[in-house]
Amino acid sequence: MCRPQATPNLPSITSxxxxxxxxxxxxxxxxxxxxxxxxxxxxxRRPSTxxxxxxxxxxxxxxxxxxxxxxxxxxxxxxxxxxxxSHHHNSPPRKSRRCPRKSKQATPKQVQITELTPQEKxxxxxxxxxxxxxxxxxxxxxxxxxxxxxxDWNGESIFDSYVKVTQxxxxxxxxxxxxxxxHILGENALPILEVRRIVGExxxxxxxxGHGLKNxxxxxxxxxxxxxIRDSAKYLPFMKTxxxxxxxxxxxxxxxxxxxxxxxxxxxxxxxxxxxxxxxALELYKKHRVKWERVVEWKMERTRGIESEMLLVSNCSFExx
Numbered sequence: 001m002c003r004p005q006a007t008p009n010l011p012s013i014t015s016x017x018x019x020x021x022x023x024x025x026x027x028x029x030x031x032x033x034x035x036x037x038x039x040x041x042x043x044x045r046r047p048s049t050x051x052x053x054x055x056x057x058x059x060x061x062x063x064x065x066x067x068x069x070x071x072x073x074x075x076x077x078x079x080x081x082x083x084x085x086s087h088h089h090n091s092p093p094r095k096s097r098r099c100p101r102k103s104k105q106a107t108p109k110q111v112q113i114t115e116l117t118p119q120e121k122x123x124x125x126x127x128x129x130x131x132x133x134x135x136x137x138x139x140x141x142x143x144x145x146x147x148x149x150x151x152d153w154n155g156e157s158i159f160d161s162y163v164k165v166t167q168x169x170x171x172x173x174x175x176x177x178x179x180x181x182x183h184i185l186g187e188n189a190l191p192i193l194e195v196r197r198i199v200g201e202x203x204x205x206x207x208x209x210g211h212g213l214k215n216x217x218x219x220x221x222x223x224x225x226x227x228x229i230r231d232s233a234k235y236l237p238f239m240k241t242x243x244x245x246x247x248x249x250x251x252x253x254x255x256x257x258x259x260x261x262x263x264x265x266x267x268x269x270x271x272x273x274x275x276x277x278x279x280x281a282l283e284l285y286k287k288h289r290v291k292w293e294r295v296v297e298w299k300m301e302r303t304r305g306i307e308s309e310m311l312l313v314s315n316c317s318f319e320x321x
Contacts, residue, residue: 121153125202126209126282128274129216132179133171141170145219146179148195149274150202155282157275159202162189178271196221211253211281227300232256232284235292253277260284 127150131143144165150158162183172179183189190198200222209230210216217224232238233250238260242249257263257280265280266272285292 116153123207124153124209124282124285125158125206126151126155126278126285127199127203127213127216128210128278128281129219130173130177130179130272130274131215131219132165132169132173132177132184134165134167134169136167143215143219144169145192145195146177146184147274148199148216148220149278150199151275151278151282153282155279159198160275161195161198162186163195164189164191166192174271176272178273192221209282209285210278211256212250227296230285230292230296232281235288236295237288237291238284253280256280256284260287 127148129145129149130147132146134142134144136142144167145163146165147160147162149160152158162179165184169181169184172181172184174180199220203222203224205228207228207230208224209232211231212233213224213229213231232253236248238251238256239248240251241247254266257265261280261283263280263283265276
């Protein structure tokens with residue numbers, strides 16, 4: 001037969017002791033402010049940086065207990081170890097979660113200039129000419145070809161000759177061209193027709209490089225396709241604006257050679273050397289060949305577009321009412 005267990009004699013707790021215990025016990029139902037809630041939300045999102053020693057310190061707070069003699073112990077155990085306290089205060093500050101913003105720097109554009117093959121180099125010829133002053137059939141001042149020089153891609157001479165002038169010469173321009181009557185009337189001078197034929201054959205289907213080629217072709221009596229001409233006097237990046245009219249005008253070859261190449265030509269008191277001028281124009285083209293060819297290609301595409309539009313218009317039939 002089972003006997004009921006005797007209930008132990010528990011010490012009686014007075015109402016004053018219960019009131020003191022409830023006052024010392026933290027109220028868990030206390031309503032928190034919105035700021036506290038937001039901080040709690042942020043703390044949930046962020047990883048906690050509190051160490052295990054801090055957690056053990058927080059768990060040291062206990063509830064009131066009943067002592068062996070029947071009295072209620074209302075004191076809270078809030079003691080902390082000195083080691084944990086010093087560790088908490090000496091802990092490093094929290095690191096920001098934001099990644100350092102890297103400054104955006106544009107990488108320099110690298111232009112790859114491929115070396116030309118010997119066959120491609122053979123397509124280029126640099127040309128320069130020197131003139132003397134004459135009078136045309138109407139008696140007006142004009143210029144006549146007196147010397148012509150052609151060089152290849154490597155700056156080697158292809159053709160260099162003085163030209164016989166049949167018109168009356170009024171100014172040899174010796175201080176600029178270095179040409180005298182001995183050069184024009186000498187045995188080494190060739191007739192203009194012979195020079196025209198030789199130069200025409202040399203530059204046929206070739207890219208001609210020079211400075212102010214319009215005047216040179218006019219003196220030679222030759223024409224050349226525009227897409228095969230590389231004139232440093234007409235290349236827009238080499239030109240400047242006129243201070244009075246605002247129009248684009250050509251710079252001197254002497255100025256371009258010094259600014260772009262560091263090359264000194266056409267010194268004061270010395271005559272111009274057409275071989276030297278042709279090489280200077282050639283070197284200018286070599287340095288800017290990639291961008292220059294892009295400009296020419298764009299012009300050619302634009303010309304093809306205009307020609308195709310004109311062809312469509314010419315093929316359209318119009319009915320007359």
